[in-house]
Amino acid sequence: xxxxxxxxxxxxxxxxxxxxxxxxxxxxxxxxxxxxxxxxxxxxxxxxxxxxxxxxxxxxxxxxxxxxxxxxxxxxxxxxxxxxxxxxxxxxxxxxxxxxxxxxxxxxxxxxxxxxxxxxxxxxxxxxxxxxxxxxxxxxxxxxxxxxxxxxxxxxxxxxxxxxxxxxxxxxxxxxxxxxxxxxxxxxxxxxxxxxxxxxxxxxxxxxxxxxxxxxxxxxxxxxxxxxxxxxxxxxxxxxxxxxxxxxxxxxxxxxxxxxxxxxxxxxxxxxxxxxxxxxxxxxxxxxxxxxxxxxxxxxxxxxxxxxxxxxxxxxxxxxxxxxxxxxxxxxxxxxxxxxxxxxxxxxxxxxxxxxxxxxxxxxxxxxxxxxxxxxxxxxxxxxxxxxxxxxxxxxxx
Numbered sequence: 001x002x003x004x005x006x007x008x009x010x011x012x013x014x015x016x017x018x019x020x021x022x023x024x025x026x027x028x029x030x031x032x033x034x035x036x037x038x039x040x041x042x043x044x045x046x047x048x049x050x051x052x053x054x055x056x057x058x059x060x061x062x063x064x065x066x067x068x069x070x071x072x073x074x075x076x077x078x079x080x081x082x083x084x085x086x087x088x089x090x091x092x093x094x095x096x097x098x099x100x101x102x103x104x105x106x107x108x109x110x111x112x113x114x115x116x117x118x119x120x121x122x123x124x125x126x127x128x129x130x131x132x133x134x135x136x137x138x139x140x141x142x143x144x145x146x147x148x149x150x151x152x153x154x155x156x157x158x159x160x161x162x163x164x165x166x167x168x169x170x171x172x173x174x175x176x177x178x179x180x181x182x183x184x185x186x187x188x189x190x191x192x193x194x195x196x197x198x199x200x201x202x203x204x205x206x207x208x209x210x211x212x213x214x215x216x217x218x219x220x221x222x223x224x225x226x227x228x229x230x231x232x233x234x235x236x237x238x239x240x241x242x243x244x245x246x247x248x249x250x251x252x253x254x255x256x257x258x259x260x261x262x263x264x265x266x267x268x269x270x271x272x273x274x275x276x277x278x279x280x281x282x283x284x285x286x287x288x289x290x291x292x293x294x295x296x297x298x299x300x301x302x303x304x305x306x307x308x309x310x311x312x313x314x315x316x317x318x319x320x321x322x323x324x325x326x327x328x329x330x331x332x333x334x335x336x337x338x339x340x341x342x343x344x345x346x347x348x349x350x351x352x353x354x355x356x357x358x359x360x361x362x363x364x365x366x367x368x369x370x371x372x373x374x375x376x377x378x379x380x381x382x383x384x385x386x387x388x389x390x391x392x393x394x395x396x397x398x
Contacts, residue, residue, distance in 0.1 A: 005345070007033040007046070007206045013079035022110040025050050031210045032081045037338060037345045040064065041188040043088060044344060046207050047075050049107055053214040053276075054244040057205050058107060059340045061192055063185045065159040068093035071122075072101060072183060072192055073108045073340045074115040082118060095119040097158045101181040102194045103129040103170070108340065113143025124149045125158050131176030152181050162186055164331065168196055168324040171317050178313045182328065189335035191328065191348060195309055196321075198339050199301030199346040200246075204238035213274060214241065223264035223280030239292045240284070246295055246307040252288035255281055301343035303356060322357060329353040 010032040019028045026048055033046045043062040048055040060075040062085070069092055075081060089095060098119065100112050109130075116124055128151055130139060140146045150156065157165050162185065169179035183192040208215055215237030216227040243250040261281050270278035296302055305314075305321065314321055328334070329350050337348035 005035050005037055005044075007035040009210055010034055010080035010084055016076040016078055018076070018110075018114060022106065024107070025053060025055050025214075026211075030076050030078050030081075031207065032075070032078060032084075033207050033210075034084050037061075038188040038190060038336070040092070042185065042190055042338065042345075044338070045075055045081055045084070046205070048207055048214070050214070050241075050245075053217045054241055055214045056241060056245045056341060057207050059338075059344060061338055061340070061344075062088060063163075063183075063190075063192070064092055064187065065096060065162050068096035070097040070099060070159060070163075071095060071115065071119075072099045073105075073194060074098055074100075074111040076111050077115050077118050095122050098122050098124050099152075099158065099183070100124070100126045100130075101152070101183065101192075103127045103131065103177050103179040104173070105180075105195055108194065109142075116143070116145055116148065122148070123158065125152050125155075126150070127152055127179055127181050128154060129170055129177040129179055133175060136176070166324065166327050169320065171313060171320060173313060178309075182324075184328075184331050184334065186333070189333045190338050190345060191331065191334055191336065192338045194340045195306055196324075197303065197337060198306045198341050199303045199337065199343040200242055200296045201301040201343045202235070202239075202296050202298050204234050205343075208234065208238075212237075217275070217280075218244075218282075220280060221284060223261065223278040224267045224270065226269050227275055239289060239296065242296060243288070243292050247291075248308065250288065250291060252285045252291060254283045254285060256283045301346050303337070303346060303348070303352060305360065306341070318360070322361060325353055325357040325360070329357065 014030050014032065016028050016030045030047045035044045035046075036042070037044050041064045045060040045062070046057045049058045050056060058075065059073065061072045063070050063072070069088060085095065098112065098115055100109055102108055112124065112126075116122065124144060126139070126144070126149060132142060139149055150158075152165060153167070157163070164184040164186065166182045166184065167179060168182065169177065171178040180194045180196055182196075184190075185192060204215055212229060212234055213227065215234045216229055217237065218240045219233040219237035220227070243253075260283075261279060264280065265278035267278050295304060295307060331350075334349055334353070335347070336345040338344045339346075
């Protein structure tokens with residue numbers, strides 16, 4: 001965390017019974033950390049989420065609005081998370097609004113119905129163009145109460161005196177659309193985003209202090225190595241998790257043969273579910289740490305476009321991103337950035353926004369020079385199969 005923000009571990013009932021709807025780690029047990037990002041104005045709730053111990057924090061942000069609170073990007077509402085929310089309600093008023101500001105982020109969408117059932121008087125606002133897979137179903141069929149659900153822009157905008165809303169997209173990505181709506185919270189001068197921008201720090205998030213297993217699992221080089229704990233191994237595991245989350249399959253990673261995987265499995269001390277019985281289908285090559293240094297800040301979070309978003313959603317829509325940043329840099333008094341992933345808050349003024357825009361404008365956007373071949377081949381394969389369009393803006397042109 002930047003700014004020396006102190007996180008508090010919420011220790012109580014962390015059960016999440018609806019995890020089979022979206023079976024991601026840590027499944028039915030969701031530890032939560034809570035922190036106040038801006039005194040009396042902005043609060044952060046974080047949980048881990050991922051696959052095969054490739055877990056990174058995901059954030060729900062709560063902001064003060066007139067006569068109450070607004071939730072952005074809801075998380076699974078475990079009892080300990082709700083208990084802390086009730087404390088905020090006692091101090092600042094009821095939850096009036098719940099916002100899903102992304103069209104495609106299932107990890108943010110899955111908790112919306114449960115949060116809506118908990119706060120039955122809150123109005124739900126969702127990004128335009130919501131879609132589901134394999135069939136696009138009505139929102140009411142997905143658990144969104146029709147009487148309380150509104151579409152951003154089409155039905156207005158919530159709390160316009162306190163918030164300014166800026167859309168990134170829409171971009172046609174074949175199965176549906178990519179679009180996310182940023183919220184500039186004027187009282188705190190914080191820009192709240194979902195997936196587009198992130199700041200990645202070299203220090204593992206405090207959330208892992210509750211259970212460092214994902215870090216220790218991926219800090220190993222072979223499956224027959226035990227899960228030992230140390231600050232060095234936690235840092236090593238964190239770097240590898242960042243590479244997985246950013247590039248899906250880093251170029252420095254090879255998949256060993258099944259014979260090698262099985263040879264190192266089921267060793268004494270590893271015959272348990274926590275260590276996945278020694279099954280470790282990864283083999284890191286020398287120099288793997290050099291790639292992570294390019295996307296991770298050493299003394300503070302490194303601000304950037306989320307690598308997967310840049311390479312799979314926006315490779316042919318660079319100008320859309322630049323226009324979005326042009327709108328953002330004109331926000332009066334902007335001071336902070338609060339993404340839904342990785343570090344928050346991050347210093348983000350007009351100066352940082354202009355610097356980021358210049359970096360993007362002069363970069364080889366989508367060219368994949370010196371980038372992992374997996375993302376390049378994946379994008380090209382999807383393009384060749386017609387899953388993603390060659391002109392992602394054509395569908396939305398007037």
